[in-house]
Amino acid sequence: METIDKKTVWEGRFIRSIILTYKDHSGNLKNWEAAERVNCNSIIAVVPVTKNGELLLIRQFRPVVNNFVIEFPAGLNDKGESLVDAAKRELIEETGYSADDFIFLCEGPLSSGLSTEILSVFLAKDAIPATSKLKQQYPAEETENIELIKTPMSELHDALEAFRKGGDYIDLKIYGLVELAKKYF
Template identity: 45%
Template structure:
């Protein structure tokens, strides 16, 4: 007998998140409760690995209240405007960095924190990226754009980490996935 969700309830709901409780039945027929957070008014999350034609990788640095520090990460955002995920990725890239991609394609989809959240992230490689506009940030966003060379990327990235700044662990694997596809897309 497979594990299955047999019920779900909302324990608390805020502006952006809600706490949900799942009733789960395991493979032996035993039932248990599992708590998680779920996004409100959102149909997915898109992240973008932007790489320019000359081999520059664009990352962003922003303060993240849940961890109480700045985080170096790839541009990303919620699909909360009824768009397709790729349209949301294009919008977030432009809003957060002022960049447009010459080519964009999906490279990965998966959960962000499968033990605590229902969030599923879809990641896009954005190639031939060019700066084309000013940032158009949401009122709560304060985002610094950082350009790092693809060559020796990790060395330059590590230099940005300090007691006030984390590096998002997703950067490492997502850049490698994007790099694997660079030659495939030429």
């Protein structure tokens, strides 16, 4: 099985809609609708943990699901930017925290039936409030209205359940990524 052709149906500023033609297990040609990112290499997410053992989560409105979502800081990996540099930048932009110790946790597709996105995830150990110089260098994006949530790891499930009961969505990646991060503590 292999993809043999890709055609762009529509392209916007950040995503494009594509039709992939692939050969199935019987040798038949099939088409698959998908989305892919434009003008970036990939996407990253950061699991930030403070020196006091608090997880840093964010809460932001996501128009696609018409609701607030609790998630880890994440963003696009700009072309020419390393994955770690993207993780450092997104951590500062979205939480106002920085860290010196970034550990690769995992990478893989997010929604392999819909998107070509590959997510790379890093643990940011011993996160501390960023200096004013770093915050000026990496200001929060104007299009994002982000609320920072700090919660001890031991209270994570209760905190997430309270947000869920309050009507927010919880990004399912949180549960697995926290388990991956635990091996470093």
